[in-house]
Amino acid sequence: MNMTPHIEVNTASARAPTGEVKMKARDVSVFYGDKQALFDVSLDVPARAVTALIGPSGCGKSTFLRCINRMNDSIPGAKVSGSIEIDGEDVNDRGLDPVLLRARVGMVFQKPNPFPKSIFENVAYGPRIHGLATSQSELEGVVETSLKRAGLWAEVADRLHQPGTGLSGGQQQRLVIARAIAVHPEVILMDEPCSALDPIATARVEELIDELREEYCIVIVTHSMAQAARVSQVTAFFHLGKLVESGATDEIFTNPRDSRTQDYITGRFG
Structure with a gap:
């Protein structure tokens, strides 16, 4: 009896993108x-695509993610x-200000972490401290645009000055994504962004990721192979602190080159 789980790969979006490499x-x-x-x-990470990092707990995927914006510092x-180079610039160059790096490299964590401020102030905070808006009306425009791109504007437009912490878990995660994109990052890192969400909120965030990849380089750590198959174009499999293999998501899931990848995907270990 074949106990191998079937993982549905989104073949329309799971082929490896061609063209520009954003990060090396x-x-x-x-x-x-x-x-x-x-x-x-x-690992080469393509621009305008989703790269999923998969592997068992403790395999190094979140450690690698934290290297990209120097959170290990x-x-x-x-x-x-x-x-690690982004557009040829080494993120570990000691002359590079980590605060400016983190404006270029947004981060979305496992548990939604809105600031204890209003919905408006959550999104306005980054553009304000980085001087990206010169007037209140310009700031209001940035907030509205960011919330629209995060698929949240219609739900919060009439309560922008209420606390962000009062939103549902899925809305809070989209608020955090709006906060990240408000400073015009080049790369968005997501560390298991849906693991604390219910299936409906997860589906909404996955739809958002699919929309955002048209403009951003996205790297997502996920414990869900089904999620990796749905949202990513490139998948990298980590095991015991080593990158075992990476490639187009449909190739990794249907024809992996390494037996350890095959064993993990088919549930023999993990």
């Missing part, structure tokens, strides 16, 4: 004190070697 990682290793968490990861004892 070369020989990226991460140490937390004496423990090595990531081993010599090299804040962890005592963390050391990163190798290079």
